[in-house]
Amino acid sequence: MATSLKPISLPPSTNRFNQYLPIHRCQSLIRCCTSLKTLKITSEPQPVFDSLRSFAPATVANLGPGFDFLGCAVDGVGDYVTLSIDPNVQPGEIQISSINGIGNCSSKLSKDPLWNCAGIAAISVMKMLGIKSVGLSLSLEKGLPLGSGLGSSAASAAAAAIAVNELFGGKLEISDLVLAGLDSEAKVSGYHADNIAPAIMGGFVLIQNYSPLNLVRLPFPGDKDLFFVLVNPEFEAPTKKMRAVLPTEITMKEHIWNSSQAGALVAGILQGDLEALGLALSSDKIVEPNRAPLIPGMVGVKKAAMDAGAFGCTISGAGPTAVAITDSEERGKQIGQKMVEAFMTQGNLKASAVVSSLDRVGARVVTSTPR
Amino acid sequence: MATSLKPISLPPSTNRFNQYLPIHRCQSLIRCCTSLKTLKITSEPQPVFDSLRSFAPATVANLGPGFDFLGCAVDGVGDYVTLSIDPNVQPGEIQISSINGIGNCSSKLSKDPLWNCAGIAAISVMKMLGIKSVGLSLSLEKGLPLGSGLGSSAASAAAAAIAVNELFGGKLEISDLVLAGLDSEAKVSGYHADNIAPAIMGGFVLIQNYSPLNLVRLPFPGDKDLFFVLVNPEFEAPTKKMRAVLPTEITMKEHIWNSSQAGALVAGILQGDLEALGLALSSDKIVEPNRAPLIPGMVGVKKAAMDAGAFGCTISGAGPTAVAITDSEERGKQIGQKMVEAFMTQGNLKASAVVSSLDRVGARVVTSTPR
Numbered sequence: 001m002a003t004s005l006k007p008i009s010l011p012p013s014t015n016r017f018n019q020y021l022p023i024h025r026c027q028s029l030i031r032c033c034t035s036l037k038t039l040k041i042t043s044e045p046q047p048v049f050d051s052l053r054s055f056a057p058a059t060v061a062n063l064g065p066g067f068d069f070l071g072c073a074v075d076g077v078g079d080y081v082t083l084s085i086d087p088n089v090q091p092g093e094i095q096i097s098s099i100n101g102i103g104n105c106s107s108k109l110s111k112d113p114l115w116n117c118a119g120i121a122a123i124s125v126m127k128m129l130g131i132k133s134v135g136l137s138l139s140l141e142k143g144l145p146l147g148s149g150l151g152s153s154a155a156s157a158a159a160a161a162i163a164v165n166e167l168f169g170g171k172l173e174i175s176d177l178v179l180a181g182l183d184s185e186a187k188v189s190g191y192h193a194d195n196i197a198p199a200i201m202g203g204f205v206l207i208q209n210y211s212p213l214n215l216v217r218l219p220f221p222g223d224k225d226l227f228f229v230l231v232n233p234e235f236e237a238p239t240k241k242m243r244a245v246l247p248t249e250i251t252m253k254e255h256i257w258n259s260s261q262a263g264a265l266v267a268g269i270l271q272g273d274l275e276a277l278g279l280a281l282s283s284d285k286i287v288e289p290n291r292a293p294l295i296p297g298m299v300g301v302k303k304a305a306m307d308a309g310a311f312g313c314t315i316s317g318a319g320p321t322a323v324a325i326t327d328s329e330e331r332g333k334q335i336g337q338k339m340v341e342a343f344m345t346q347g348n349l350k351a352s353a354v355v356s357s358l359d360r361v362g363a364r365v366v367t368s369t370p371r
Numbered sequence: 372m373a374t375s376l377k378p379i380s381l382p383p384s385t386n387r388f389n390q391y392l393p394i395h396r397c398q399s400l401i402r403c404c405t406s407l408k409t410l411k412i413t414s415e416p417q418p419v420f421d422s423l424r425s426f427a428p429a430t431v432a433n434l435g436p437g438f439d440f441l442g443c444a445v446d447g448v449g450d451y452v453t454l455s456i457d458p459n460v461q462p463g464e465i466q467i468s469s470i471n472g473i474g475n476c477s478s479k480l481s482k483d484p485l486w487n488c489a490g491i492a493a494i495s496v497m498k499m500l501g502i503k504s505v506g507l508s509l510s511l512e513k514g515l516p517l518g519s520g521l522g523s524s525a526a527s528a529a530a531a532a533i534a535v536n537e538l539f540g541g542k543l544e545i546s547d548l549v550l551a552g553l554d555s556e557a558k559v560s561g562y563h564a565d566n567i568a569p570a571i572m573g574g575f576v577l578i579q580n581y582s583p584l585n586l587v588r589l590p591f592p593g594d595k596d597l598f599f600v601l602v603n604p605e606f607e608a609p610t611k612k613m614r615a616v617l618p619t620e621i622t623m624k625e626h627i628w629n630s631s632q633a634g635a636l637v638a639g640i641l642q643g644d645l646e647a648l649g650l651a652l653s654s655d656k657i658v659e660p661n662r663a664p665l666i667p668g669m670v671g672v673k674k675a676a677m678d679a680g681a682f683g684c685t686i687s688g689a690g691p692t693a694v695a696i697t698d699s700e701e702r703g704k705q706i707g708q709k710m711v712e713a714f715m716t717q718g719n720l721k722a723s724a725v726v727s728s729l730d731r732v733g734a735r736v737v738t739s740t741p742r
Contacts, residue, residue: 065630066630066634067627067630068627068631069627069630069631069634070631070634206631206634206635206638207631208631208632208634208635208650208651209631214650216634216635216638216647218638246623247623248622248623249620249621249622249623250620250621250622250623250626251619251620251621252617252618252619252620252621254626255621255626255629255630255657256438256439256440258626258630259436259437259438259440259626259629259630259633260439260440260441260577260578260579260580260633261579262630262631262633262634263437263440263441263577263579263587263633263634263636263637264577264579264587264637265634266634266635266637266638266641267577267587267589267637267641270637270638270641270642271641276587279579279585280579286626
């Protein structure tokens with residue numbers, strides 16, 4: 001059973017967009033704006049830090065009609081990775097020294113890096129960089145419950161990928177880090193980038209293609225407020241069932257409807273039009289209607305959110321977390337309260353709510369110790 | 372058989388966006404930006420003009436993955452309506468006095484207003500306005516060939532709808548005019564607004580919902596150049612076959628692909644990113660692959676356009692016109708030439724090309740005679 005979400009203890013927001021400013025802004029995050037082409041690493045890079053601590057945010061995938069190709073990062077909750085050069089580890093290898101954090105993650109997650117989200121992503125980045133001379137030790141702190149629909153595995157993978165890259169001077173492009181994260185996601189939840197891409201890049205990201213990888217940033221206007229009400233019930237969403245319940249074939253009519261909503265969703269994001277965004281978010285006729293009945297109370301929770309003034313509400317990822325959007329933090333808290341109540345009255349489930357704003361930064365280094 | 376497209380003889384563009392400035396900018400076009408709610412007409416409006424002449428542009432619907440919900444208006448080609456108060460016509464009624472223009476339209480189109488695109492739209496607007504005291508006479512000049520895939524019927528309907536509304540002082544909202552046009556389209560080509568909405572509103576328009584009608588303007592940035600290469604072969608696209616060849620059911624995988632392309636298409640439009648727009652435009656895996664083989668040479672025409680440097684190419688509407696996009700008029704002419712050649716070599720079809728820019732205005736009054 002998932003444990004309640006708890007906002008993380010990052011320093012308070014220092015700008016109007018309610019972002020946590022990274023202590024080290026990753027060069028690769030800037031490069032990503034202009035290019036997503038893989039750099040050729042010609043020689044093994046040397047570490048520039050003895051150790052560093054990275055963070056990657058929670059993500060909301062699908063967003064209704066954006067099923068399997070759209071996601072966004074939300075601030076205030078996420079996972080940490082502490083990565084150190086460790087002379088006791090075989091050069092070119094990585095060990096997971098500890099797993100701590102929310103709920104029972106330490107007992108549920110493997111410390112074998114080949115079977116751990118963070119480990120797999122870290123190994124992929126080490127391979128891309130050609131690290132052979134240095135051994136690494138990784139410590140994972142989970143701020144996100146497993147199987148919550150908030151991109152828990154992607155947050156671990158993103159934090160690990162950025163940590164390894166930055167430890168060695170940030171040589172890789174964002175697209176490489178997303179590919180490393182995809183190696184991890186493929187083993188855990190399927191080859192989908194709608195969590196890992198926004199976890200690394202921040203903001204809203206549309207995945208247009210995998211071959212070649214084509215990621216489209218969808219910048220939400222900086223002068224508009226957007227808050228996500230994330231309500232996580234104490235309920236384990238049966239992941240296999242959540243996939244199995246999806247239709248393999250859909251009608252042309254349904255396709256046209258959902259595609260038009262996807263287009264409207266993108267327009268709502270880019271234009272910062274919360275009413276339009278919320279309307280589209282709530283209008284999925286293919287995925288949500290099949291999944292919502294598997295989450296006790298979800299239909300009533302959505303209604304409660306809308307009645308309380310949310311612009312839109314749907315299932316976050318594959319659930320069970322419900323996500324609603326609004327333009328004020330205060331209103332967000334009120335909506336969250338109503339959604340928590342509805343999970344109890346309609347689904348007999350305890351739930352907890354947090355109100356987050358858009359994380360526009362994505363995975364980042366938060367502290368570091370230079371060599 | 373369709374006759375070659377000929378650019379119309381409107382006055383040359385007077386601004387950098389290559390638009391034809393309307394002599395009378397319709398008030399309702401401005402209001403539409405803020406509201407699409409139907410106004411209640413409480414009393415029969417009086418005519419403010421004795422006669423007027425209106426124009427509505429050609430439109431490109433579908434735009435690849437925007438099948439059935441996205442379209443845009445293109446300048447330089449379209450239909451004209453001349454509308455006059457006629458004491459010889461029964462008050463509250465309308466007659467079609469003449470049909471002229473391109474190809475064999477005068478013999479193919481009915482002069483019975485109940486069976487003519489312009490007539491049906493005009494009657495709908497008259498009903499909305501409650502016109503009972505005045506009889507009207509309408510003359511239609513077709514600049515668009517029938518069945519070309521360039522929104523020929525929508526252009527006639529749009530020009531007629533705006534003419535009637537403006538003759539009586541422009542009381543209706545844009546959404547009302549689109550609904551009037553939909554009455555016409557429903558009889559001719561199906562209840563789809565992806566031609567009539569941009570024909571009336573100009574620019575790119577996404578149809579998010581029909582009940583209630585929800586039209587989303589997608590403004591293309593004013594400082595970016597966008598040219599459409601429209602290549603119309605002398606070939607009658609078998610409209611019924613073009614519909615019949617579409618699958619009624621599609622796989623989830625295809626749906627996700629096309630939806631993500633639709634999202635990317637909208638992002639490309641709003642961000643004025645022609646590379647992204649073209650990539651998405653060309654990426655439809657549901658409609659174009661089924662329709663292209665019915666238009667001789669189309670597959671080769673698309674390849675010729677891309678080889679000649681187009682950002683993207685697809686079928687306009689249900690065809691047979693092919694549409695490619697580029698950022699320079701000169702390049703557009705070169706691309707058009709290559710596409711015309713490909714229609715001949717690959718499909719044994721004569722074809723004509725025009726290069727148009729985006730029509731940002733939509734249906735408009737071009738001349739008028741005050742009462």
